[in-house]
Amino acid sequence: MIELVGLDADDTLWHNEPLYTRRRERFHDLLARYEPEGVLDDRLYEVELRNLQHFGYGVKGFVLSMIETAIEITGGRLESADVRTIIDWGRDMLASPTELLDGVGEALEALGKQLPMILITKGDLLDQQSKLARSGLGHHFKGIEIVSEKDARVYTNVMARYGVPPEGFVMVGNSLRSDILPAIEAGAHAVYVPYEMSWIHERV
Amino acid sequence: MIELVGLDADDTLWHNEPLYTRRRERFHDLLARYEPEGVLDDRLYEVELRNLQHFGYGVKGFVLSMIETAIEITGGRLESADVRTIIDWGRDMLASPTELLDGVGEALEALGKQLPMILITKGDLLDQQSKLARSGLGHHFKGIEIVSEKDARVYTNVMARYGVPPEGFVMVGNSLRSDILPAIEAGAHAVYVPYEMSWIHERV
Numbered sequence: 001m002i003e004l005v006g007l008d009a010d011d012t013l014w015h016n017e018p019l020y021t022r023r024r025e026r027f028h029d030l031l032a033r034y035e036p037e038g039v040l041d042d043r044l045y046e047v048e049l050r051n052l053q054h055f056g057y058g059v060k061g062f063v064l065s066m067i068e069t070a071i072e073i074t075g076g077r078l079e080s081a082d083v084r085t086i087i088d089w090g091r092d093m094l095a096s097p098t099e100l101l102d103g104v105g106e107a108l109e110a111l112g113k114q115l116p117m118i119l120i121t122k123g124d125l126l127d128q129q130s131k132l133a134r135s136g137l138g139h140h141f142k143g144i145e146i147v148s149e150k151d152a153r154v155y156t157n158v159m160a161r162y163g164v165p166p167e168g169f170v171m172v173g174n175s176l177r178s179d180i181l182p183a184i185e186a187g188a189h190a191v192y193v194p195y196e197m198s199w200i201h202e203r204v
Numbered sequence: 205m206i207e208l209v210g211l212d213a214d215d216t217l218w219h220n221e222p223l224y225t226r227r228r229e230r231f232h233d234l235l236a237r238y239e240p241e242g243v244l245d246d247r248l249y250e251v252e253l254r255n256l257q258h259f260g261y262g263v264k265g266f267v268l269s270m271i272e273t274a275i276e277i278t279g280g281r282l283e284s285a286d287v288r289t290i291i292d293w294g295r296d297m298l299a300s301p302t303e304l305l306d307g308v309g310e311a312l313e314a315l316g317k318q319l320p321m322i323l324i325t326k327g328d329l330l331d332q333q334s335k336l337a338r339s340g341l342g343h344h345f346k347g348i349e350i351v352s353e354k355d356a357r358v359y360t361n362v363m364a365r366y367g368v369p370p371e372g373f374v375m376v377g378n379s380l381r382s383d384i385l386p387a388i389e390a391g392a393h394a395v396y397v398p399y400e401m402s403w404i405h406e407r408v
Contacts, residue, residue: 054294054295054298054299055264055294055298055330056328056329056330056331060259060264060265060268061264063268064264064267064268064291064294067271067287067291068288068291071284071285071287071288074284076283076284076285077284078284078287079280079284080275080278080280080281080282080283080284080287081275081280083271083275083282083284083287084272084275087268087271087272090258090259090268091255091258094258094259095258124260124328124329125260125328125329125350125351125352126259126260126352127260129352146329146350147329148329148330148333
């Protein structure tokens with residue numbers, strides 16, 4: 001019997017990936033005049049992946065990875081005005097409105113009448129707290145768990161913290177890699193709610 | 205009667221500010237050849253303060269603030285090799301060993317026999333989790349609370365989460381601004397353990 005529902009936030013409750021996708025496009029435009037060599041997207045993803053262990057998920061790590069990629073791909077010709085532009089994008093992303101997916105408010109309202117819910121999300125602490133506050137959804141949740149990675153061990157710890165056995169827990173999210181497979185590995189249930197796009201790192 | 209002890213981490217359990225102080229000095233050296241105008245320390249602190257609300261506490265925000273300050277103070281002459289150097293410092297800081305203050309291991313051992321303890325720290329999620337793991341102190345704590353700010357409301361929430369009344373809680377830390385005054389404002393007790401140096405932002 002299900003006793004507790006865990007919900008992912010980014011691209012499950014609110015739109016997130018489009019924010020990054022738009023910046024990746026502008027990053028292309030910004031660097032076009034340097035006539036960079038190689039495939040920009042591949043280089044950026046390489047740098048992001050290399051930096052994940054150091055900088056973690058979220059906007060600040062993304063900004064640092066864009067700057068590093070830009071320096072590499074322009075062979076050091078990158079001008080500091082462009083570095084500044086990239087940092088400004090970061091501040092914009094962190095301040096941009098949290099747009100809920102259609103029907104999320106109603107769904108949480110209905111689900112909350114049946115079962116207690118917690119939010120489990122990766123990313124920057126301040127960024128995720130701020131998005132949750134701006135979303136107006138905070139009151140639905142019994143607890144907020146902002147974690148640096150989502151693996152089976154993390155789900156096991158969260159379930160223990162709330163005193164729920166794996167068979168009493170269901171995780172809901174848009175990422176097979178972060179929300180579905182590790183929750184199942186931890187013995188819990190999972191509901192996959194695909195989003196229209198996903199970061200290549202979240203694909204399996 | 206005290207039922208639960210909250211402990212700060214940076215500069216209470218392990219050295220942290222010296223890591224930043226050393227980088228501020230190298231930042232000076234790095235920019236010296238640009239012959240910057242104005243007082244570098246003041247400018248950096250201004251930018252850090254301006255960015256706190258966007259980027260929060262921690263290494264990544266510090267790195268972004270150093271880059272921005274460097275661009276400003278060199279009038280855009282900053283070379284991308286130096287941007288890269290600053291980003292490399294960030295990775296170094298995030299990977300540098302966690303050096304415990306003298307006697308911390310013994311103190312936690314002794315205290316833990318008397319009372320349950322929790323760790324309450326500001327900063328980047330991944331950074332703080334990683335420092336705690338490297339410190340080898342994690343097993344002492346009943347809970348780890350990584351928060352984006354330490355104010356009376358946050359202390360009230362933490363006490364509620366652990367089911368402890370304010371008069372049953374004592375907060376121990378090196379920052380009057382973050383550890384002592386807000387805990388007292390929330391009705392709890394506090395023990396001030398001064399550290400040899402403090403970031404100007406933590407002074408009252």
